[in-house]
Amino acid sequence: MLTPKDFRELAQSRRSTRDFTNKPIEDELLQQILNDGVTAPSWSNTRPFMVAVAKGEQRDRISQRLVARLRENLEVPGMGNSPDFTHEIPYPPGLIERSQRVGKGIYDTLGIDRADKESRFRFLERNYKFFGAPVALFFFTHRGLDHFGTLDLGLYMQTLMLSAKSHGIGTCAQGYLGNYPDIIREEFDVPKEYALVCGMSIGYPSDHPINSWQAERLPIEELTARPLR
C-alpha cells in the first residue's frame, strides 16, 4: 500500500519533461500507463474523451507536418491554424504574471534572451518535435459534455502522468499540440463530435538541464477562497 509519504513524493516529483532520450517505451508498458489513466473519476462514468497514440513512422510524419505547418504559419500569420478550441485567450490580470514566470524560467535555463526571436522559435519548434520523445499522445474531448468533457480529460491526463512517473517515464502536457487538428484527424479515426484539446510528449527524460528546472508551486493559501463569514 502506498504511504502518504510515497504519494507525496510521487506527486511532487512529477515535473514537465522537455527533453527526452530516444529510448522507446515498450508497447505493453505504454498500454498499462494509458490504462491506469482510466482509474480517474469521470462525469457519470461517461469517459467523454479519446486518446490517439503516435509512435514510430506515424510519430515522425506527424511531427514533420506540424513543424512544416508552424513555419508556414509564421510566414503567413493565421494560415492553416484553426484549432478546435482557440488558444488565443489573453491571460487575465493576476494570471499573466504566473505564466510569464514559467516562460522566463524556461528561457533563462536554456540561455535564450527575450529578444532572440530565432532561438525562441527553435524552442517552440521543439514542442512539435515532441522534445525528442518517442511517443506523442493527442487528446480529444466530446463536444457534447462541454466543460465536463475537458475536466474528465484533465483527470485522465494527470492520472496517466503519475503512472508514467512511477515507471521513471517523463511527460509534458502540451497545449501547442492542439493547434492543428486537421493534421491529427488525417492520421486517426476520430468521430467529429470529438474535439482536439491538446497533446503530450511521453518518454524517458534526458539529463538536459531543462529537465532540472522547476516551475514554482503556488502555496495552497493563494488558491483557497477566503470565507466571507
Ligand SMILES: Cc1cc2nc3c(=O)[nH]c(=O)nc-3n(C[C@H](O)[C@H](O)[C@H](O)COP(=O)(O)O)c2cc1C
Ligand atoms: C493543459 C496544459 C498544456 C500545456 N502546454 C504546454 C506546452 O504547450 N508546452 C510546454 O512546454 N509546456 C506546457 N505545459 C506544461 C506547463 O507549463 C507546466 O505543467 C507548468 O509550468 C507546471 O510545471 P510542472 O508540470 O513541471 O509542474 C502545459 C500544461 C498543461 C496542464
